[in-house]
Amino acid sequence: MELVVASSSIDGGIGCWNLQTGAEQLRYKSCASPPHGLVCVGGRFIASSQLRDTSASSGSVLYWSWSKPQVEVKSFPAEQIKPLAANREGTYVVGGGSSGSIYLWEVVSGRLLKKWHAHYRAVTCLVFSDDDSLLISGSEDGGVKVWSLLMTFDAYSIQQASTPYMHSFSEHTLCVTDVVAGYGSVNAIIVSASHDRTCKVWSLSKGKLLRNVVFPSIINAIALDPGERVFYAGGRDGKIYVAALSAESTFNNSYGLHIIGAFSNHSNAVTCLAYGTTGNLLISGSEDGMVRVWDARTHNIVRMFKHAKGPVNNILVVRQQFYNNFHINPNMQVSSRRHGSLLPPPLEKYDNSTDGDADFKAVIGLQPTCSESMDAFYQSSHVINNQIKELQQQGSAAAEMERERLKLDCKRFMQMVQQWKTMYENLHEFCVNELLEGDQAGGCNGNSA
Amino acid sequence: MAPSKASSKKQQKRGIDFKKIKRKIGRKLPPPNNATNTEIKSKAIILPEQSVATEKTGLAVNKKGLTLKELLQQTSHHNAKVRKDALLGIKDLLHTYPAELSLHKYAVIEKLRERIGDDDKLVRETLYQLLKSVVFPACKEDNQGIFISLLMTYIFKAMTHLAIDVRLMAFKFFDLVVQHYPHSFFLYAEKVLQNYEDILRKNQHYLQDKGKLKIALSGLVRCLSMLPCNQEEVDSCEKKDAGQRVLHAFETEVPTESSGFSIIIPKLKDLLPVLVSCFQEFIPTAQTFPSFDGQSFDCMLCILQSIDLSIRFYIYVTSENKQESQASHGGLDATMWTETITTFLLKKLLVMFPLNPVNQFSEKGDDRYFTLNTVFTEIFLHLCEWICPPDVLLERFLDFIESALLGKICSGTRSGKAIEEKHLLLLLPFIPKLVSQVATEWKFRLLQAFTKKFEDCNPESSLKLAFVSTIEKMLIPREDMLYLDASALDLLDHQIAWIRQLPLLLIQLGDKHPSSSQVVLHLQLKLGQCSLLNPSLMWGYDNMQHLLQKFYIICSDDGNICYGPFVRLARDSQELALCCLYYFSYLEPLLLKSISLCCLCPDMDPLIVYRILEILHSTYKAGRIQIADCISFFITLLSRFRVFPENSYPDENRDAKISNRGIFKSITSIVCSSMLQMGDKNLVFRILENILLAQIVLKPPLDNVCAMLRVLITLDSTPTRLSQQSITTLGNFLSEYLIDVVGCISKDEDTDSIHSSACRYYFIPCFFLFDRSHVLLNLVLRMFASIVSCNGGQYATNPSSTVGAIVSVLLFMHKDVRIGQIISSFKEDVDSILQNIICLQSSEEISLTLEERHKVQCAMSQLESVICGTEKGKKVSF
Incomplete structure (x- = not known):
């Protein structure tokens, strides 16, 4: 649109x-x-x-x-x-x-x-x-x-x-x-x-x-x-x-x-x-x-x-x-939790860079999905640090549940892969047979001609 | 035989008549009568050609009938006179047949070059003249490379000739080559510099022959001056060619010179000490002579200039290298050399400064010493880029600069003044850097002298321009030098003083020196752009306004307007001047008034008037003109602009040259759109309503009324926001206006269509008003009725034309679709007009001629038919 x-x-x-x-x-x-x-x-x-x-x-x-x-x-x-x-x-x-x-x-x-x-x-x-x-x-x-x-x-x-x-x-x-x-x-x-x-x-x-x-x-x-x-x-x-x-x-x-x-x-x-x-x-x-x-x-x-x-x-x-339903960055979630909306915090008035100028560097952001463009997503290390901190603070229960869910997913996907593999093999066999038969038929035709 | 014969005759005579003739011894005998004249007389026979066999018709020959080939052969004749004549012959031939040269160029050059090292002085001189006047100018655009290389081998040969004369002459030849093919120096720089070094080493041999040496040295100066020495200059050269070419095009190949620099540098290193010692040799000669003779002065000057140029070049190259790569392989070497050369120069050369005349009374000598000292100063100041000079020396130079600025050194004569100006030009570019570097006391003194000289010097001279560009460097902040820090209070005073001078300078320059004015205006503009940086600078810039008024209008008392230089400047300068207005923090009404008077000047380029309006609008938008001032500017323009010729309304397309009506129309439309963008439409309308009406009621010419009505309707909305009072005023006024329009325009009736379109332009604003306020239309119709009535006011004098005018106005109204509809709702008023006309016809008081009566009758019938037409239309629509 x-x-x-x-x-x-x-x-x-x-x-x-x-x-x-x-x-x-x-x-x-x-x-x-x-x-x-x-x-x-x-x-x-x-x-x-x-x-x-x-x-x-x-x-x-x-x-x-x-x-x-x-x-x-x-x-x-x-x-x-x-x-x-x-x-x-x-x-x-x-x-x-x-x-x-x-x-x-x-x-x-x-x-x-x-x-x-x-x-x-x-x-x-x-x-x-x-x-x-x-x-x-x-x-x-x-x-x-x-x-x-x-x-x-x-x-x-x-x-x-x-x-x-x-x-x-x-x-x-x-x-x-x-x-x-x-x-x-x-x-x-x-x-x-x-x-x-x-x-x-x-x-x-x-x-x-x-x-x-x-x-x-x-x-x-x-x-x-x-x-x-x-x-x-x-x-x-x-x-x-x-x-x-x-x-x-x-x-x-x-x-x-x-x-x-x-x-x-x-x-x-x-x-x-x-x-x-x-x-x-x-x-x-x-x-x-x-x-x-x-x-x-x-x-x-x-x-x-x-x-x-x-x-x-x-x-x-x-x-x-x-x-x-635009995709929500993890860091967006973080800030939204703080402000109750999906938007980042307001812009600061002054440059208060007194707190740790030393660790102030750009970090290439974690790419959430591969379908997005390959453009690097730069963020300051400050933000990343905050993000890590918040991740650590999140309770282990949630993490556990998430892991369970992922495990289930993994199992399901493995099954699916297996299924596809057999399907592919069948198909391959079928194709090879077809080809061989076709050749034979062609050879017969050639002979008859 | 003769005497014997004579004697026999005598004997015979003696025999016949025996007369004895006595002959004295020692006397000569008279010749006998029959003596045969045995004398052989000959006259020179001039044969135009040597051999009868050669057929020369159709060939190019010189005055003596020799072909180019023969002449070229003769150039290598063993007799010097023949060689010289041959060269003269070639010159003559090539003059008359320029085509010969282009055909046999290389043959000619190959032969001629052999004469460069000729033993005979006259031959070389003739060759020089031949090359200079004929050969080089003709071979300008050809393939230069071969041409030069052909010549150069022989020039180099001559440069190492045993005879000093030949050598010096060879430098002169090389100078000639360089003059015509500047690039050739870079090709042969190494060898040439080597030769210069050699010859200068042996200076003691020919210090006597200073004239020759001077020529050689001036050649050296020319060569060295071709070396790039200033980054800015190089950049500006590149910038200039931003022309009309295709956008994404490849760069044209320019031969790069920088490759040769690495060879030139070591050669210059060797040359410098030689130059210095050569200079030292001159010193005693210069000082022993009672008056400083011209030739040795010239030589000394050339030497100093060469030193200066080579130092500048070196600085340029090192700074280039610095930019390109920090750790180039020659870096260490270069710094070493820098050290040695600076100390060398300081010890050997600069200690001689200042050169003082031994004899105090010669004016010319004074000026010469001044010249030399200036070049000394230049060298010193260039060296200052590298090193921090000893204070004693620095003070000496600063003292010199100060007194040069104050004009204490040079003699008061005219030539002295000219020399002083010329050399100050060279010193001025250093002032900004000096001011930023030297100690406070010196800074103060320098600035004082600088400002004084700036104020004193002739505004039309090039010195003033140089001052202006120096000031630009000290006013406009740049990255490398910051002058505008608030602590520099002493500098600030001077800056303000300079800024104050700018408008005065503009007025003094007038319109005679457009390029200088442009430079000043440019500085003013730049100043405006950065004036926000510093409040006192801002103040200085704003204060220019008072003085600038005179730039636009010199005086405007009692209606006699005397325009300032602005009106007569070229258009680009005018635009620059206008751009300056944009940067004043508050544009004062007085200045605006002068500008508005300029706009009203009939000689002004209309494009500039449009531009003024645009820029003032932008300035207003940026909040730097008060709304009242801006409005009064616009209203002044609209109400006082005089359209000429006033009362003729020819075809619009034709009148661009004769009449400025078209210009006024576009001014009106620009003003209207600016008014619309001024701010809230309603508020602007409230402000403008009364002002405009007051102007309209004064009854200015029709065009101005029309323009103001147009502004009114642009700001008004439907339904109208005019107050009741203004509607009444307008009602009274508009009826007369409409009649006047018709009266002025439709004088002849044959070109009807043009007139109706012309009328339309004047009617349209009224129609808008009528559409928005029916009351107004009603008022106007009633006014019409009362005018037509038997005892009408001023129009009673010529009732028939008034009636005609009113009727055609009504017809116009009917033709317009919207007004036609509205007017049909005021039927009774129209009817009353009709009634009044009939009454007028039958009235006894006003006597009408037959023709007039006919006119009235016609008009009436037209009106009646139209009214009937509309009624029918109405019935149909019902």
Whole structure:
């Protein structure tokens, strides 16, 4: 099931629609998110940073589980968090503060693992590269920086390197509105859009500007075509521009260099764009509160969802398994027992790493089933330690019962294996006989002919 | 024979007439009359060709008719004069037939190169001229490798020639090659440097011939200056080519020079001591002469520059190596050498600093010493990257830098000033590093001098630009150097002073120096981006606003607006200036006012006006403009923008050049969409309602009214939220507005369709209002009725056209589907208008001409038919 999740800067909740059928799902309540402030953490739950009064000393980040419309977990980081991002497995959540700092939390424990000063002004967007090894941040001061997550945890390599980041691109003159990363981790291209009316294409491997596309209007959002042939840029003038990446672009057209075309049905500014995971669908949100689904090839509107009165400023496309019985991690159980819900604890406000920095290292998580992807599941040793402790504390009775059950299972499976073995042998014999007889028959035929 | 004949004649004559002629001894006899002239006279016969057999028509020949082949043969003639003439001939030939060269390039070069080591001075000089003016420029784009290697063998041969003259000339040739094929130096660096070393070792032989030595040395400087010496420069070169190429393309192959570096380094090691000793030899000559002569000065300068360049290169290579691999095999060796070379330089060379003139009174000499001292300083400062210099020496140099900045050293003459500027340019890049390293007292003194010079120097000079980029380094925080720690209070004062200078500089630069303005604006932008770091920096940045006003508008008293440089700058600079606005923590109304006046300037590029609106909107969104200021900016723009030509409404597509109506329309739509995004629609509407109405009632031109009505309807919703009072005001106003629109637009009736579309643009906002408030429509209809009535107000002067206008407004309303429906519910009002028209027709008070009467009649019948039509339609629908 492919879901479209949308939120707005004005409290209209989080809208949720099935992309295939167009049916509206649960509407999660009380959410006023800034742009890029909505994120789906590992497919397990939705998290969103909240717009608050500038006077408020702390920001807020809220969690919703898929099954309940109410806010389940509230956390209050030290300052207002605007953009929020999570890696694909949902191990980490990264938030960008209005002072230009970036916060990195571990989801399962809620620990603030790292906080560092990244930009001169507020961070406006945060994106992980496709292999989750790099974090790309854009800021109000026009800077785009690329951080290697490995390096942020390696104090030695930070000391060695001349800069704490991998690349810093400062060619934008105004606030960066959106950044998207292409495929290929460190060799990928990234595209950034800014209030200076340009989109710039950068190469991560070379660390330099590849292309500068000047648009007729401010670009609020960009979406990358899966083949990286073109990218779509949603403008403040209500048009969605198609700009060439590897596609051929004609030099004399009405919009400018590298811009192939534009389509529009928005009376108002396009505020966010997303690309569907299945089907060639482009999803756009607009200032008037509508979410439109376009066929990316024909540029026709396929569906429209009415979200809210205010501008839609976040759209996510989530592929969801049946969330009612999604698999529960052992550690999730642990935390849920503590909080009475299926969600992890709130994010910590400060980095209280005083307790045992020494044993703080990443551990590859235990893979619960083999059917899942082979991606490693990183957790801090701290969490694993807790988990082991809790396992040990669990009474022996339960363990005993579990063992009995497993023994029974084992016996049953052994029987089954035996059964299958005999069945296979019979079948084999039968086949061999058949073949031999067939040969003989064929030989007879040949002789008779 | 002649005399004997004469004597026989005499005898004969004697015989005939016996006249005796006395001849004196020693006198010459007159020639006899019949003497045969035996003199042989000859004239030179010039044969254009030597052999009759060779047919030269169609071949390229020079003035003397020699072909290239013959000329080339003559270049190896044993007579020097012939060789020289042959070279001149070749030059002449190739000038007239450039194609010859491209055909026989290698043949020519193979022959010519033999002359590089020629014994005769004139021949070499001619060859040099030939290569320089003809051969090299023509062979620029060809395969350079072979060409150079052909030449180089002979150049090297000449470099080891016995005669000093030939040797020096060979360096000159090499210099020429390098000028045209810069890459060739890297191919032959080792050998060339070796040769330089050899020749400089024997300097005592030709210290007399300084002119030649100077040429050779300047060649060395040129070669060394090609070595990369600065990481930033290399990077910036690479960055520049981010052009229009295909996105995922292979890099074009660039020959890498770094492979040759490992050979160059040891050669430079050997060369440095030689250079230093050579310099030392010059010192006594320089000081014994009463005035410092030009040639030895040039030589000394070249030597110092070579030393400087080789040190810079060495620093570059070592830092590169450091980046690449920590433990490279040559690492230890390199550090050893570093030690030795620095101590050597410190002891031998830098102790000579500062060179002081013996004779105090020569101005030129002063400037020369200043020049040399600057290069000394450069060398020293480069060395400082490696070592911590002894304090005494450091103080000497710092003292020099300070007095250079204060302008104490150079003579006051114009040339002196020029030299001073040129050399300060070289010193400025070191200031940031020095400031961050030296002790507090010196830091203070340096900054003081720096700031003073910055404020004093001519804004249009390149020195000012260099100052700006140095300031950028000290203002904008970077990874390697942090200046903005709060403890550096003394630095902060200077920073604030520099920031204050920026807007003044912008205004001084005006629109004459667009590139300089751009650099300053760029710095301003960067400053804005990082200004949040430090509150006092923020304060400094915000304070620029007062001064910046003059950048937009110089003065605006009593309606006479004097625009600042902003209006006339190029578009990219204008954009930069606008981007700076985004970073002020609070944009002040006064600055906004100046900007709005700029927007109203008729010369402004419309694209920039749109951009201003966009950026101000972004700034507002970021919370840095107060809502009241933002609204008043928009309203000012809408109400005071003058559309020209005012009252002609030609085809929209045609009018882009002549009229700016199209521009105003797009401004209106941009303003409308910004207003929508300002915040809660209802609140913004509440704020705007009264302001807009107050402006509308003042009766500005139609276009402005239309724009403001459009803003009103964008923010309004159905049903209307206009207050009762404003509806009444609007009711009175709109009737006149509608009549004016029709009056202005439909002057001629032949192009009807265009006019109706033009009218529609003005009517649409009214129709929206009518749709949302039927009361308003009712009011307007009543107003119409009262205008038409016999004692109508101002429109009574020309009743027929007024009637015509009202009727066409009503027709328009009927054509519109929604308004048509609404209007049919106000039948009695329309009827009363009709009644009034009839009354007008029959009235005695107003006299109408026949034509007017006809017009009124026509209008009336049109109206009647439309009304009947709608009624019929109604009946059918019932």
